[in-house]
Amino acid sequence: MENLIALLVAAPLLGAAVLLCGGRRLDAVGQWIGTVLAGASFVIGVVLFADMLGKDAEHRILIQHLWTWIPVESFQADVTFRLDQLSMTFVLLITGVGSLIHLYSVGYMEHDERRRRFFGYLNLFLAAMLLLVLADNYLLLYVGWEGVGLASYLLIGFWQHKPSAATAAKKAFLVNRVGDMGLSIAIMLMFTTFGTFAFGPVFSHVGETGEGKLTAIGLMLLLAACGKSAQVPLQSWLGDAMEGPTPVSALIHAATMVTAGVYLIVRSGAIFNAAPDAQLAVTVVGAVTLLFGAIVGCAKDDIKKALAGSTMSQIGYMVLAAGLGPIGYVFAIMHLVTHGFFKAGLFLGAGSVMHGMNDEVDMRKYGGLRKYMPVTFITFGLGYLAIIGFPGLSGFFSKDKIIEAAFAKGGTEGWILGGAALLGAAITAFYMTRVMLMTFFGEERWRNQPTRSPEAASAEPAAEHHGEHAEPHPHESPKVMTIPMIVLAVGSVFGGAFFSIGDRFLHWLEPITGHSEGNSPLSAATVTGGTMVCLLIGVGIAYAMYGRRPVPSVAPRGSLLTRAARRDLLQDDFNHVVLVRGGEHLTRSLVYVDHTLVDGVVNGTAASVGGLSGRMRKLQNGFARSYAVSMFGGAAILVAATLLMRAV
Amino acid sequence: MSFPLLTATAVLPAIGAVATAAVPAARRTAAKSLALLVSLATLALAITILVRFDPDGGRYQLTESHAWIADFGVRYELGVDGIAVALIALTALLMPFIILAGWHDADPLETGSKRWRPTQGFFALILGVEAMVIISFEATDVFLFYIFFEAMLIPMYFLIGGFGDRAHEHGEEAASTQRSYAAVKFLLYNLVGGLIMLAAVIGLYVVAGNFSLQEIAQARANGSLHMATNTERWLFLGFFFAFAVKAPLWPLHTWLPNAMQESTAPVAVLITAVVDKVGTFAMLRFCLQLFPEASKWATPAILVLALISIIYGALLAVGQRDIKRLVAYASISHFGFIILGIFAMTSQGQSGATLYMVNHGISTAALMLVAGFLISRRGSRLIADYGGVQKVAPVLAGTFLIGGLATLSLPGLAPFVSEFLVLVGTFTRYPAIGIIATFGIVLAALYTLVLYQRTMTGPVKQEVSAMPDLRARELVVVAPLIVLLIFLGVYPKPVTDIVNPAVKSTLSDVHKKDPKPEVEAVAK
């Protein structure tokens, strides 16, 4: 059975290779090759899953050793896959959602002449992501880790002719690299500490080293997670990443890749459990980010950016949960999965809206779309209910559990974290309602509008085939796009319930992550109630602001906070001033130094020798008598020196 | 006595060089094909060496030893260890690509006399360099090594000064003056280094009485040859200086950007990918084996310099406006990594460094050659003159991107393996330095992606709108390199297996052991 594991990765990899090297002759069928291979990978996943369910809990770990990768003395890196419940969960999520989004893209990218390459990249991403979750040691994981980074770079910058896209892609890669630094340092630390970086040995020997080392490792892992999962302080790239095609935003920047950080933390649970300080740091980062993202989400008028903010904040939840240790791991993953459903759904919905609105992304130019694109409206709506945690829907279960766990951490920390989580829930409700209202309700602000706000100009070449001018004609998207949305909507409705009833998910993952019930100061019921209250408050405020009165189609100046939030709470400005400007100055001055100082010294020496030569040359003045003088002087010196030598 | 394989491998290209030079002026293509054939034949010989070499065999294999200049205690001694084998293979491997890539670089445009044969000269010189590089990898006699280490400069000098980019922003006159400036700079830097090494070589003779690497190393080991501490240090510095210039190590690096900027892309590859490797290789083989104590004494300083090279080179690469200069500074940063790995004195570090030499050779070749194709199309080296190439020449852009990704050592591509080994190897002994060096990978991403973004993406510039995509010949050059990058990235074991034993014995020469992990997590 374990021999199938390699195929999981191989299928999409093959797809990528074929599509990228295949050349123009594959342009026609490219999208289908990609989709089929993604599907194939999903099927294999399902088969393995079925097989795994067949076994009992302790025999569910499959190891497939492929080959020895880097053997240098004690440094032994192998290409070994490990399929256990945790990775299984991810495999299904990745391949499942992935396949759906492939399908969706077939319609979405229909008119893009570089479609073949797009699907190639998507497959590449799947392969890398699967490698990431299937790796049995950190170095191999690192390969997948950077692989997904590459894929996201390529996909964000897919419309390379747009400078904004290219810049966003570069930014994403760079910020991720900063995180990757953390991961590589963590690996080095593990190697020096344990002499290996394979999961098994490291986790089993965690106890034998000091907490300091482990904390260091944990913090480095956290840094990596921050980069990949867009957590504060490395979150700045996610917003810009929306430059990519919407399916990409759905798959990579909502459902799967950005959750890799959570995977990393949960996977390294053993280490974190032994390093409380690191755990605390994780929870703090999570809490901060979930608020940060939420606030940003409130201020954005660009529908995708608003959703991006929400993604950030939702992942904040997961990280927070993961930071709580055994209490939270399972729920972190569970929320991750449900979030995968509804956030992907929401993005696809947003994509569908844009598709119908000449790729308009400014929600202020939407409004009252529900009757033009019913399917989109319904699926999006369900996703919306799920994310705000409407009772019974998936978000409700997963998020609720996290909030409970946060309180269960106990002590002041527990209160603070729990409070943050609750507040987050309220804000989530607010901004999602805002999105909902601005898009599907209210008067139709897109009528007699100068279409296509300049910043969205030529946003997506698909537009070139729609009317560039006059007002848009909102319409429902083709089947190939709506079907995936529907499927995901189903997932986001029933997923949570399915997982939580009888703690299925808990029992499924427990053998890997371990689980412990914290002693919550509040009863589960209280927490749920509190959540509900927050939810209502959020929705209420949003309704008051955007449902009752008309939405101005140009953004009002807004309060200081709003304006800050619109600019991602000034985080980018900070980066720009400190890193970019500073960096430019540094490099420019270094170039100068290299030219004048380092090079100058050498050239200076050469020049001075030349000058000396020129001066000495003058002595050769052509007059025989002066030559005689020098000889005479020379002789005198010679004699004097010889005598002197004898004297001393 | 068996067939002198090593000598043959070095002599073949030498003969080829003479033959190529002798081809009449009119028969240019003949000369080119001849050169290509010779380089391929040399590759075949190199592969034979690879096959005949037994990783678990003695330290130096396929040895040859003949009397040469008894008065100077010099013998004609050849022998290869794993490190040398790897580098010889690299050299022989790159040559055909270099020749193929430079196919049209030396077609004469100005009318010299009937007997003026730049094309023949160009390829003859390239083969000459190959011969000298190979023999200096093979030499186990210090003097023999020195001779070719020095002699190498002359053909390189003519290659740099004699042949430059076709189109030049300031016209041919300015170009030739800049070229000869670069050439002279290259030569003087390396000559000064070499001459200082000469003093040390003489000193070594005075101390040791002969030049046989094995004998001296042995004598050092069993204590029969004692060097006064200061003597050893001075000699070490003499040797190291020369190698540091060649490598190049900050602050002796400034010749490299000029040289690479002014010479044609294939020659630039020849410089960084092949010739400079002799410097780092020699550190590993000569500095450590001949002067173990002094090496250890100098390690801290050298590590710091290497660290500076890494960061400094990367930062300057970010600040460059000229594609070739950018690659040059990137190389400086990479050489910093190599030297770091060598002097970390751990098996990971040194194996990594050796692997790095190979991988850097391949990756730079890929990146630089594609850059050369790009430049030859547009006739400018300035980054600012490009934009949106990806749209008009996707394959070119793709290969360029892969080359770039290799340069920023993306996991899955060969350079990652070596770079990570170097980092780990350094980290295990000097955590702080290891961490600072890690910043290099972020900067690498920065300069590579900036380069790619400015040249390949964005709206299509008017001048590049008509740019043709890679031609067959160019694809033949690039594709194998890329395949190799991926293969060695996924399965570097063949190389490491060859290299590891050599590194092991080098380490034992300097009496260094890998630091033990704190916890014995893996059962031995």
Added chain:
Amino acid sequence: MNPVNYLYLAALLFTIGATGVLIRRNAIVVFMCIELMLNACNLAFVTFSRMHGNLDGQIIAFFTMVVAAAEVVVGLAIIVSLFRSRHSASVDDASLMKL
């Protein structure tokens, strides 16, 4: 009388000759000064010969004279040809080659 004085004289003559070479312009005069130096040497030889009581010095003196004579031949030939082509025997005029 102490023969050492002759040595002093010889040294004096030698110095005078050398000085003349350094300060005089006319090639002929310069050449004469050189001859003077040679003769100073001869004087020294003869004096030493007398002091040592062996004849070597005196014989050497003869050799020196012969050599000096030969030098005169060559020297005058060169100087005269120079004079004829330049119409001046000043050594300072002959400074085409410099630097």
Added chain:
Amino acid sequence: MSASAVHSLWTTAATAADPISKIPAPKIEYGQLSPTLIVVGAAIVGVLIEAFVPRKSRYYAQVFVSAVALVAAFAAVVALAAGGYGTTKAHIAAMGAIAVDGPSLFLQGTILLSGLVGLFTFAERRLDPETHGNRVDSFAAQAASVPGSDSEKAAVKAGFTTTEVFPLLLFAIAGMLVFPSANDLLTLFVALEVFSLPLYLLCALARRKRLMSQEAAVKYFLLGAFASAFTLFGIALLYGYAGSVSYATIAHVVDGSVTNVDPALANTMGNDALLLVGGAMIVMGLLFKVGAIPFHMWTPDVYQGAPTPVTGFMAAATKVAAFGALLRLLYVVLPGLRWDWRPVMWAVAIVTMLGGAIVAITQTDIKRLLAYSSIAHAGFILAGVIATSKDGVSSVLFYLGAYSFVTIGAFAVVTLVRDAGGEATHLSKWAGLGRRSPLVAAVFAVFLLAFAGIPLTSGFAGKFAVFKAAAEGGAAPLVVVGVISSAVAAFFYIRVIVLMFFSEPRPDGPTVAVPSPLTMAAIGLGVAVTLVLGVAPQYFLDLAAQAGVFVR
């Protein structure tokens, strides 16, 4: 000393019963002196040829005689060496005047060979365009006629050539043969003059640029005479110090190993002031010949002005002879004084190496450039001289051998590059030579690289040998300085190469004349020796090593 003692000198002489029997007949080993004698004989024959052979056939006769003589002399040297006179049977010949030993034989061989090659360049008659249907060489048609005068035109028209150069050359060579093997100071001095005077004349005989040629001759002559005056005075002082001019005796006195000093002589004999001053002055004379700073200033002017074949011969052979004599003087006569002269020579060597290299950087005339390079090389050789060890001697011998051929070859190439005004020696004219005639440029590049001491050329082997000896002799600082100055020197050799290969050829650039087999032979030999001594120097190193011992 008392009057009576002096009086006794005469009386003894006067009261000799049978004076004839008192004077012992000199015993001359003609066989061992044969090389010198052959050359001198040939020179005299040459003079006779000038006197009796009709003008038309003089040239051929002269060339023939000189060539035969030189070859024969070389054969004689080889025979002597083979006879073991270089090693086991080495001894003092000709009543203590000449030392026949390793160094002298080796150097004589070198001088003869470079003399032969020099002869080839002298005899070259294809480079200058034929005037009035007469082949002409690079020597004045009639030295006596005033430049540009009618008589000169007439002489040219008549197709005169100064065939006297060949006997002159032979005389010079004869003197050079004696110079390094002279074993007493008188012989040294005579030999010095014997090879100097012909050179003075040869310098004046250029066919083109006669004014410069004559000027060179005057400068060379005046300064040379000036220097030899110093030498002579030095000899006088040494004589005064030791009471003899024989090397052996002086050495003994210096060592203090001489017994029964006549108290009457005590006040001069063994007076160190005399010794030191005298020694310094002789050394100065020799340093003048080798062109060491500060006695070098004649070198550039003379090298530039003299006819290029003469320059080449002079640069090579004079250095060989002078360094031979210097070696013998320092190793045989003044070893006891080592601690006095070594520091001084150190200084001279350093100044010479650096000075020569640095000034050369800014030269614009190829011949002057080579002159300064030869100065720098003198410095390198001095480093070997200072080693004061057997290795030192042999390394210097090897270096001289290697150097002389490179030099003659280089100057021979210079004679090929010509324009309307004769040889085009200004560097700017050499621009792009590599494009015009790659072969010549390549050959010259080889010579330059040899000068620069790039590996695989004889220059490197020689430099290595010398520095090695110096380092072993404990002169490590000298080696470092030498290395640095080689770096500086490399710069201007490279500059010439850049000029030849990388810069665009001038439209008014010079043409490269196609020489006769003679010059080709000279150049070819130069290249061959350069490469052979660079790649496989072992045999010659052995030779030099065997020849490294002086006889006392």
